Amino acid sequence: xxxxxxxxxxxxxxxxxxxxxxxxxxxxxxxxxxxxxxxxxxxxxxxxxxxxxxxxxxxxxxxxxxxxxxxxxxxxxxxxxxxxxxxxxxxxxxxxxxxxxxxxxxxxxxxxxxxxxxxxxxxxxxxxxxxxxxxxxxxxxxxxxxxxxxxxxxxxxxxxxxxxxxxxxxxxxxxxxxxxxxxxxxxxxxxxxxxxxxxxxxxxxxxxxxxxxxxxxxxxxxxxxxxxxxxxxxxxxxxxxxxxxxxxxxxxxxxxxxxxxxxxxxxxxxxxxxxxxxxxxxxxxxxxxxxxxxxxxxxxxxxxxxxxxxxxxxxxxxxxxxxxxxxxxxx
Amino acid sequence: xxxxxxxxxxxxxxxxxxxxxxxxxxxxxxxxxxxxxxxxxxxxxxxxxxxxxxxxxxxxxxxxxxxxxxxxxxxxxxxxxxxxxxxxxxxxxxxxxxxxxxxxxxxxxxxxxxxxxxxxxxxxxxxxxxxxxxxxxxxxxxxxxxxxxxxxxxxxxxxxxxxxxxxxxxxxxxxxxxxxxxxxxxxxxxxxxxxxxxxxxxxxxxxxxxxxxxxxxxxxxxxxxxxxxxxxxxxxxxxxxxxxxxxxxxxxxxxxxxxxxxxxxxxxxxxxxxxxxxxxxxxxxxxxxxxxxxxxxxxxxxxxxxxxxxxxxxxxxxxxxxxxxxxxxxx
Numbered sequence: 001x002x003x004x005x006x007x008x009x010x011x012x013x014x015x016x017x018x019x020x021x022x023x024x025x026x027x028x029x030x031x032x033x034x035x036x037x038x039x040x041x042x043x044x045x046x047x048x049x050x051x052x053x054x055x056x057x058x059x060x061x062x063x064x065x066x067x068x069x070x071x072x073x074x075x076x077x078x079x080x081x082x083x084x085x086x087x088x089x090x091x092x093x094x095x096x097x098x099x100x101x102x103x104x105x106x107x108x109x110x111x112x113x114x115x116x117x118x119x120x121x122x123x124x125x126x127x128x129x130x131x132x133x134x135x136x137x138x139x140x141x142x143x144x145x146x147x148x149x150x151x152x153x154x155x156x157x158x159x160x161x162x163x164x165x166x167x168x169x170x171x172x173x174x175x176x177x178x179x180x181x182x183x184x185x186x187x188x189x190x191x192x193x194x195x196x197x198x199x200x201x202x203x204x205x206x207x208x209x210x211x212x213x214x215x216x217x218x219x220x221x222x223x224x225x226x227x228x229x230x231x232x233x234x235x236x237x238x239x240x241x242x243x244x245x246x247x248x249x250x251x252x253x254x255x256x257x258x259x260x261x262x263x264x265x266x267x268x269x270x271x272x273x274x275x276x277x278x279x280x281x282x283x284x285x286x287x288x289x290x291x292x293x294x295x296x297x298x299x300x301x302x303x304x305x306x307x308x309x310x311x312x313x314x315x316x317x318x319x320x321x322x323x324x325x326x327x328x329x330x331x
Numbered sequence: 332x333x334x335x336x337x338x339x340x341x342x343x344x345x346x347x348x349x350x351x352x353x354x355x356x357x358x359x360x361x362x363x364x365x366x367x368x369x370x371x372x373x374x375x376x377x378x379x380x381x382x383x384x385x386x387x388x389x390x391x392x393x394x395x396x397x398x399x400x401x402x403x404x405x406x407x408x409x410x411x412x413x414x415x416x417x418x419x420x421x422x423x424x425x426x427x428x429x430x431x432x433x434x435x436x437x438x439x440x441x442x443x444x445x446x447x448x449x450x451x452x453x454x455x456x457x458x459x460x461x462x463x464x465x466x467x468x469x470x471x472x473x474x475x476x477x478x479x480x481x482x483x484x485x486x487x488x489x490x491x492x493x494x495x496x497x498x499x500x501x502x503x504x505x506x507x508x509x510x511x512x513x514x515x516x517x518x519x520x521x522x523x524x525x526x527x528x529x530x531x532x533x534x535x536x537x538x539x540x541x542x543x544x545x546x547x548x549x550x551x552x553x554x555x556x557x558x559x560x561x562x563x564x565x566x567x568x569x570x571x572x573x574x575x576x577x578x579x580x581x582x583x584x585x586x587x588x589x590x591x592x593x594x595x596x597x598x599x600x601x602x603x604x605x606x607x608x609x610x611x612x613x614x615x616x617x618x619x620x621x622x623x624x625x626x627x628x629x630x631x632x633x634x635x636x637x638x639x640x641x642x643x644x645x646x647x648x649x650x651x652x653x654x655x656x657x658x659x660x661x662x
Contacts, residue, residue: 146629148487156479159649297646298477304633315628318490
């Protein structure tokens with residue numbers, strides 16, 4: 001019986017819990033029996049005997065969970081095999097997730113996270129800490145949402161030298177740029193419509209200034225290319241100054257504009273709006289993400305998928321769970 | 332030290348050996364030291380102390396290998412941990428690969444194969460045989476070439492219910508259809524040009540009649556959907572009767588024609604030329620392959636990559652090697 005403690009019970013945490021409940025049969029075929037042994041958000045918790053459905057219902061009805069045990073205490077009690085950490089991202093401090101993750105790895109237990117912050121701030125420290133304490137850290141959910149790009153590179157392309165990764169790693173900006181292209185409308189107008197639809201945040205800077213894409217790029221550079229880079233090392237330009245006129249000229253010449261994140265084996269690390277040929281597979285529309293991986297043996301491998309969403313992130317978190325505890329076969 | 336015996340030393344086998352030699356450092360980081368302990372083709376062999384480079388040079392210069400030990404004997408001697416089987420495909424009998432693979436699995440040793448035949452004829456028998464004898468069988472190289480589609484579904488999308496897989500699984504037919512679309516030329520003309528370029532075989536029926544795509548679809552249906560289907564269960568129509576006029580009408584309406592292979596959770600199993608919107612990501616050009624995977628959590632994940640080639644197949648074979656003997660981390 002694998003015991004999962006869930007830290008963070010917002011959209012991502014609840015989406016993960018729901019997916020575990022709904023696809024329990026599929027997942028148990030691969031990892032055997034599991035249960036959520038504790039759930040904890042910033043102000044409440046649930047431990048002991050409870051079902052996933054009960055916890056979800058309680059939170060929905062009361063806006064909180066029944067107990068008040070803090071995250072630190074849950075970690076200290078150690079009644080779990082793996083922590084799934086889904087607290088909010090802070091790419092500059094990594095906190096609060098970073099402190100939690102270190103504590104769990106130090107205790108020799110596994111961590112799976114959807115939180116970019118800790119990996120952007122301390123990738124190599126966390127990998128070393130995990131190794132030292134015979135624990136593991138899974139972070140598929142930090143990059144590319146439902147596209148299993150980390151595992152695809154690490155496992156599916158395992159024998160390859162990866163030369164370059166280029167992609168669209170932020171769905172919000174891709175949505176805005178797609179609409180600017182199609183509707184010839186100015187940035188502020190499309191942004192405010194995206195905000196009304198819930199696709200952009202009230203404070204959109206995290207997305208539109210390229211911070212989110214830059215954070216994901218740091219994680220890719222550190223893991224895939226074995227670099228030791230931080231957020232400050234990324235050259236970042238966002239999309240706020242792109243005009244309808246720029247789109248008009250681009251489209252006339254057979255191009256569009258997309259926010260492209262690029263990292264390569266020589267240390268290039270850049271997020272910027274770029275001209276992309278309309279026939280290029282990277283010219284995708286809406287909130288999709290896409291990644292083009294250039295390798296020596298496999299050539300170019302290209303993936304498109306949903307970059308965000310509660311089910312999509314759950315898919316990535318569960319893939320780490322199966323990576324850790326699965327038997328590596330189809331059933 | 333992992334000992335690899337290589338059965339089949341044609342284009343695929345030699346490509347695998349070359350890739351092992353060239354990317355030895357990358358691969359040994361993941362699986363530790365390895366060596367090829369025996370190589371065997373239909374009429375010659377090399378065993379004992381030899382380097383990969385020596386074997387490749389000998390074969391190039393003499394058209395054969397120095398010894399004459401048969402495959403059966405190599406398997407009986409058992410001086411290997413894993414067999415990499417790259418003999419020619421026969422999707423109807425599965426032989427000669429099927430017999431070799433069974434023998435190896437029976438001896439409790441692992442098998443990695445690029446040969447569709449054995450898996451099309453006896454997928455579940457081989458999986459059960461492997462389980463029973465505590466051995467493994469890897470077959471990433473049988474579907475999609477350099478696209479790691481098997482591992483992507485099995486591992487990257489592990490928590491998902493897969494609803495449907497649709498794709499272009501044969502590069503030769505996609506090349507012919509791409510050129511028919513662009514050049515408005517008749518099928519026989521493009522076929523003969525493809526044959527001159529080495530993209531189509533002298534006897535092209537394996538590709539153009541949809542047999543190759545159908546074989547890959549059987550492997551996907553058996554593995555991903557857990558079905559028990561055989562080649563006869565696939566409804567197959569090839570591309571030989573598609574006319575320039577059909578393309579003209581399609582393109583006028585915003586479509587193209589592609590050979591689409593489709594399998595779903597309800598048992599659909601079909602290879603046929605279909606209308607594909609020109610804006611659909613499946614409207615790919617040249618010898619590329621593409622697969623669209625529909626799931627419950629991740630939504631649609633789409634991959635494009637090179638479907639064939641010696642390096643590309645080597646990439647897939649090596650990914651199985653790392654799957655079996657790797658540590659599951661980036662280094």
